Amino acid sequence: MKLSMWMIANRLSSLDMVLDIKNNAPVVLKSARRVYATNCVHVYREGEDLVCSGEGDTIRVHNMDVTQGVEIIQSVFDYFQDWADQLIQLIRRRDYQGVIDLAWQVFQNPMMILDGNSRVLAITRQYPADSLDEEWAYLCQYGYTSLNAMQQMRNNHTAADFWQHGTQSFRFSRNKTLAYNGISYCLYCNDAVCGRITVLEKERATNPGDWQLLEYIAAMLEPSLGQIYYESFLNNTNVFYNILFGNAYDEKLLETQLEYQGWNADDCYYLALAEIVSQDGRGDPDRSLDLVMQVILQQVKNCIVMKKQPYILMFSNRNLRKDPAMQEFFRYLEARNPVKVSFSLPCKGIEQAGYLYAQAAYAAATGKMFHPQDNYYDFFDYAIDYIVESDSLIKSVHACMPAVIQLWEQSQVNGDELFHTLKIFLDNERSVSRASTALFTHRNTVLYRIRKIQEILEHSLDDAYARKYCQLSVDILELYQQKHRLL
16 A cells, blocks of 8 residues: 555654655655665654655654664554555445444544445444534434534535535534534545545544545445445435335435435426337347446436336436426437336425326336337326226326316415316316306406416317316316315
């Protein structure tokens, strides 16, 4: 293992010494020598002092002879080589607590390793939960970063991007939540965050040697945590996957992940499915799916990417069908790969997302059946068939036209007349005169309401399919409401 003069100095901190080391002292030194050699520490006597010189930087130790000095400096190289060998073995075994225990020997400061979901994989055991600050206690007890700490870091470092690959320092005005400064390395794998390793400055301030050593550990950790990151996607062990498929999930993890994505629980959510369509039946479909998934992971931002055979799932609070950046990406993707993409309706609120997969998958299957030449399939276009075939009223409710659901919910909350007006207008075959009579309302008022309804619908009622879908949605929502009144 190659060292820098800072890394050597940190191991000799108990000695009486004077440092003259540049901040950018390189990590190139291989051993200690009595005579000058490139990329080695030259150890010699100068007056009463022992001088250790490496690439123009010096460590001056008082009252030490050359023989003893060479042995001590060489022992630092030997120690770090053994240390590095142990580190590699621990990482291969995914013993991250062992990594942190080993790192304590050289950093002598509290440390932690987090995975890509900000879950604690390892934390310095020399510090009990009540020995640092509130965030340390939270990490020890709950095993995740707290949202309060995340918000404080953003407030204290408004110009910093803590999700940028590499090492960053952080400084806080001391408070109960975050009382210690430190350095943190954001780990990446194929342009995606897969973890983080952090050092807190409790016992001593960090210096360039700590930064260099942290970067060394991070380089060893990234392939390992990157593998875990991709296993979580390929094996679908993340919280959003569990929500989409009705599995149990950790509410605290969901809260944390929403915060990281910058999403709110009550946002509108969308799901898109990408499917590899083999033209000749040859090739490995799993391998093809994984290759396309890697492209999507690298190119698509603010979107959760997962896999469920035979689809790649893209989940977001952006309208994936209408977002210009996504439209461009989908065009790029399907132009170079045999890919078809299907889209669900939006749902209001993360807890309602469990209905989206069935919608997008139905659009994919039905679209390929009736329009095999197309590359994009919207559930909107197949919603009527889905509702007719559905074996569940609640699934039908969630498959109703989103704008009609919006009008219905408004009527439940504040007595808005738009939903009822739409129903009467459709029941009377879009005759304003007959609708006005049925509603006991002036014609101009009905016309005003129809204009507002039309703005919300975003689909013309002159279109036969949209009108039929709208009418069916009204009927289903009324049926659902009547059944709930009877229960």
